[in-house]
Amino acid sequence: MEQELPKFESVFSVDCVIFGFEEGVLKVLLIERNEAPYKDWWALPGYLVEPDEGIEEAAERILFEFTGLKDIFLEQLYTFGDVNRHPQGRLITIAYYAMMRLTGKKDDLRPSSAFVKKAFWHPVSDLPKLAFDHSLIFEKSLQKIRRKISYSPIAFELLPEKFTLTQLQNLYEAILNKKLDKRNFRKKMLNYDILKELDEKQQGVSYRAAKYYKFDRRKYNRQFHKELSFVKDE
Structure with missing residues (x-):
């Protein structure tokens, strides 16, 4: 007769670090x-995993209940x-992170959980002291995207579908927290041949209107085997 093994309890939680980029x-x-x-502290969206659900399932549920967001691709951190x-x-x-465009999402923060007073997009540069750890x-998640942005085109997940080179550079500078040389940055990005120049320019601006570009994912996928060192040695 097989010996019955003693049961044990495990307590897990999920925390989600969701990055956005705006203006x-x-x-x-x-x-x-x-x-x-x-209570009344700012924190990352996170809570306990139910005994009968998987970790990824819990992450999606908690993010939706605490913020109202759904269908967000979460990567384990x-x-x-x-x-x-x-x-x-x-x-x-178990912490997860994601990068998402705020276009059309900023006003979608509608927490349904009684555990949450409100959800808010807070500037990374002026983060308050957060609850727990x-x-x-x-x-840890910020370090992750800073490393990843140097070899992967994850920055385009934060930008609108069409963007200017200035917007692209501003994003890299915001993530890396440093200024980049404008000429070198643009030359490098255009040389990778993964940006599609559009037949559109900015409208209604008081300065010289800039061209719009689009990330060409098909081209990137065709040359993914190449080591694209984004902004390296910049």
Whole structure:
């Protein structure tokens, strides 16, 4: 007769770090908590995983209940398991991150959970102190996209479908937190041959209207085997 193994309980949570970009400003999605501990504090959207659901399923559910956003591609970032990271006991957190266009999404923040007072896009450059170890989780995710942006075209996930080269450079500077040489940046981006120049220019601007471009994903996919070192040595 097979020996019955003792059951054990595991407590997991999911935290989501969602980046957006608007008017030259890199932002992260925060919630204002409506429960203890850390009631009234800003935090990342996150909560406990139900016993009968998978981790990815929980991430999608929690993000929707806490912010109203859905159909967001979430990529697993890191597992946080320090012993004293939660005042109520041992809690292991799986963090996810995503980058999304704010066009048409900014006003879609409608939390349905009683645990959340409101959700808000907050500038990364002026982040408040966050609940639990969420500041650490945020920093880990920011380091991740800073590394990834140097070899992957993830920046285009934050831009509108059509954009100017200035908007593209502003995004890279916001993520990397440093100024880039305009001439070198544009030359490098155009030399990769993954930008499609459109027959459109800015309208209603007081300065010289700039051309619009579009990310050519098909071209990028055809040459994905090449090492495209975006803004490297810039």
